[in-house]
Amino acid sequence: MSADTLKMPAKTLTRMRASLGRVAPALLVGVALTALAMMLSNDFYLRILFMGGVYYLCAAGMNVLAGYAGQKSLGQAGLFAAGAYTVALLTTRLEVPPVLALIAAPLVAGAVGVLIALPSLRVKGPSLALVTLAFGIVAEKLVTEWTELFGGAQGVYGIAPLQWRGVPFSLQQWVLLVIALAVATHIVLRYFLEGRYGRALLSLQLDEIAAECSGIAVYRYKTTAFVVAAALCGLAGALVAQQNQYFNSDFVTFHLSIFILLLVLLGGAGNIYGPIAGALVLTLTETFLAQWPYIQNFVYGAMLLFALYLMPNGIVGVLLRYRGKRKREAMTLADGLAMEQAAMPLRPAAGQEVAGAPLLELRGVNKAFGGVVTARGISQKMEAHRIHALIGPNGAGKSTLLNILTGVIPADSGSILLSGRDVTGLSAHALAASGIARTFQNLRLFGALSVLENVLVGAHARIGMIGGEAAAVDNAMAVLAFAGLLEHAHTAAGSLPYGVQRRVELARALSSQPALLLLDEPAAGLNPQETAELGRLVRKIGQRGIAVLMVEHDMGLVMGISDHIVVLDRGVVIAQGTPAQIQADPQVIAAYLGSDDAFEELSGELPC
Numbered sequence: 001m002s003a004d005t006l007k008m009p010a011k012t013l014t015r016m017r018a019s020l021g022r023v024a025p026a027l028l029v030g031v032a033l034t035a036l037a038m039m040l041s042n043d044f045y046l047r048i049l050f051m052g053g054v055y056y057l058c059a060a061g062m063n064v065l066a067g068y069a070g071q072k073s074l075g076q077a078g079l080f081a082a083g084a085y086t087v088a089l090l091t092t093r094l095e096v097p098p099v100l101a102l103i104a105a106p107l108v109a110g111a112v113g114v115l116i117a118l119p120s121l122r123v124k125g126p127s128l129a130l131v132t133l134a135f136g137i138v139a140e141k142l143v144t145e146w147t148e149l150f151g152g153a154q155g156v157y158g159i160a161p162l163q164w165r166g167v168p169f170s171l172q173q174w175v176l177l178v179i180a181l182a183v184a185t186h187i188v189l190r191y192f193l194e195g196r197y198g199r200a201l202l203s204l205q206l207d208e209i210a211a212e213c214s215g216i217a218v219y220r221y222k223t224t225a226f227v228v229a230a231a232l233c234g235l236a237g238a239l240v241a242q243q244n245q246y247f248n249s250d251f252v253t254f255h256l257s258i259f260i261l262l263l264v265l266l267g268g269a270g271n272i273y274g275p276i277a278g279a280l281v282l283t284l285t286e287t288f289l290a291q292w293p294y295i296q297n298f299v300y301g302a303m304l305l306f307a308l309y310l311m312p313n314g315i316v317g318v319l320l321r322y323r324g325k326r327k328r329e330a331m332t333l334a335d336g337l338a339m340e341q342a343a344m345p346l347r348p349a350a351g352q353e354v355a356g357a358p359l360l361e362l363r364g365v366n367k368a369f370g371g372v373v374t375a376r377g378i379s380q381k382m383e384a385h386r387i388h389a390l391i392g393p394n395g396a397g398k399s400t401l402l403n404i405l406t407g408v409i410p411a412d413s414g415s416i417l418l419s420g421r422d423v424t425g426l427s428a429h430a431l432a433a434s435g436i437a438r439t440f441q442n443l444r445l446f447g448a449l450s451v452l453e454n455v456l457v458g459a460h461a462r463i464g465m466i467g468g469e470a471a472a473v474d475n476a477m478a479v480l481a482f483a484g485l486l487e488h489a490h491t492a493a494g495s496l497p498y499g500v501q502r503r504v505e506l507a508r509a510l511s512s513q514p515a516l517l518l519l520d521e522p523a524a525g526l527n528p529q530e531t532a533e534l535g536r537l538v539r540k541i542g543q544r545g546i547a548v549l550m551v552e553h554d555m556g557l558v559m560g561i562s563d564h565i566v567v568l569d570r571g572v573v574i575a576q577g578t579p580a581q582i583q584a585d586p587q588v589i590a591a592y593l594g595s596d597d598a599f600e601e602l603s604g605e606l607p608c
């Protein structure tokens with residue numbers, strides 16, 4: 001048996017152990033809490049456990065929304081109410097069986113979540129927080145004022161609880177149910193958040209345009225985060241309403257919305273354990289403060305300030321600092337193995353191609369910003385397996401053309417064909433999935449994510465829905481090795497020197513296995529040695545069969561590595577050809593006469 005065949009099962013075994021390692025702690029905690037609940041006969045303690053579970057459900061959803069997707073919502077009380085009033089009205093007015101009402105609650109709340117997600121397409125940050133705040137206020141007013149339906153402060157009585165063998169659930173049974181739901185929620189969320197979905201959410205939080213161009217459907221992910229948060233909050237509300245058999249408008253307050261946000265910010269936003277820590281600490285705090293209700297708001301406000309200013313990563317962030325270091329060291333060893341076995345070659349992924357069609361074809365592309373015309377009837381063909389350069393004086397329209405090609409901005413008219421397929425008007429994430437990857441003139445890295453995670457985000461569209469993660473890590477490690485970045489794999493991308501960050505962005509684009517790689521001024525800010533290294537890297541990329549289109553002002557680099565150069569001036573292609581033809585073209589020289597530096601560099605050579 002060869003060494004290779006021995007290594008594969010060992011690797012599979014390691015991954016199986018890792019999967020089990022993710023589920024086992026949650027199950028063990030669930031078993032321990034179940035045993036505790038079975039032993040407890042005191043309603044006071046059972047109630048603490050019940051509310052701890054309810055708060056965890058709210059926090060786990062909010063963590064997806066605020067912690068991962070970065071969409072801070074101040075209106076979760078409205079979604080809590082949506083779930084609670086769903087079970088209240090379904091069981092009292094329509095006599096729907098309690099189990100069905102409980103199932104309907106998260107569905108109704110999730111549907112309301114879609115409505116709140118709509119504004120997130122247009123507004124961000126504080127404006128989005130205000131929109132969600134407005135939603136919370138509307139919900140609060142609605143349930144207070146519309147007394148015929150919601151009962152106002154009087155509330156809805158006689159909400160049918162779940163039953164076991166014809167007898168309503170005891171508090172202990174409610175606790176057991178909440179524990180089961182919390183454990184299941186944790187396991188499911190962990191499965192999704194510790195892979196491509198979690199990375200996608202984090203990346204869109206950090207830079208939406210870079211995430212879109214890495215193949216992530218930003219709006220769809222944001223909407224999903226709103227729905228998950230809403231559904232879990234609605235489920236929590238329904239559990240409280242059914243357990244109490246009563247619900248009124250007093251529950252639906254701004255205070256509750258802030259409390260749910262605090263659960264996440266204090267526990268640790270963007271960390272799978274954050275909601276657990278938040279629910280634990282705040283349930284105990286709430287119990288302790290029950291005797292002094294008048295200072296509750298003051299204490300929660302102080303805790304929120306404390307979390308925001310002094311513990312940006314929450315309790316879990318502080319606790320895991322030491323453990324994080326150890327984990328990184330262990331990962332480096334495992335990744336060494338991954339590197340050895342890196343099976344996925346760096347090459348364009350197979351796409352749908354029309355036989356004989358050029359890789360990229362522009363037909364009469366026009367674009368203007370008011371009176372500034374940046375593309376005037378551009379028709380151009382670009383062949384696969386070649387390094388193309390797009391040059392021209394400042395303001396010629398080069399970056400705008402790259403933005404049109406990657407779906408960041410739409411063309412006014414004209415069409416774009418990729419391997420013969422019309423891709424005009426496709427969104428940035430769809431174009432990325434079709435095989436167009438890019439880097440940006442001004443770096444757009446996900447600075448808080450590691451280099452490896454950045455590269456994994458780049459591979460988003462290529463990772464299979466289930467089971468593709470392991471192969472993606474292998475692929476990412478191979479890309480890092482190719483780009484000479486292996487030693488930085490576990491370093492936060494934002495902490496690296498500028499020149500290395502540029503290479504990371506290039507590696508992120510490469511990991512999507514593009515057919516066409518667009519580089520927007522890749523040498524900007526690099527010293528001559530780094531530029532020479534970049535030139536060698538781009539050549540290596542070209543040798544792997546990936547076509548490159550590079551916008552660049554460094555004529556040494558352009559003339560040194562390009563097979564074909566297109567010259568743009570005020571939105572018009574004025575020349576194209578080999579470097580020698582371009583250097584001798586009188587029209588090009590005339591276009592550059594306004595820029596002495598660039599003119600001198602037209603005959604430049606790639607520094608060694």
Ligand SMILES: Nc1ncnc2c1ncn2[C@@H]1O[C@H](COP(=O)(O)OP(=O)(O)OP(=O)(O)O)[C@@H](O)[C@H]1O
Pocket residue numbers: 369372374392393394395396397398399400401
């Ligand atoms: N979003 C926008 N709104 C308005 N005008 C824009 C916008 N984007 C670009 N422009 C204008 O379009 C023109 C072309 O800009 P573009 O960035 O494409 O040029 P460029 O050739 O890449 O220049 P440089 O080499 O300096 O980066 C410029 O005059 C610019 O001000």
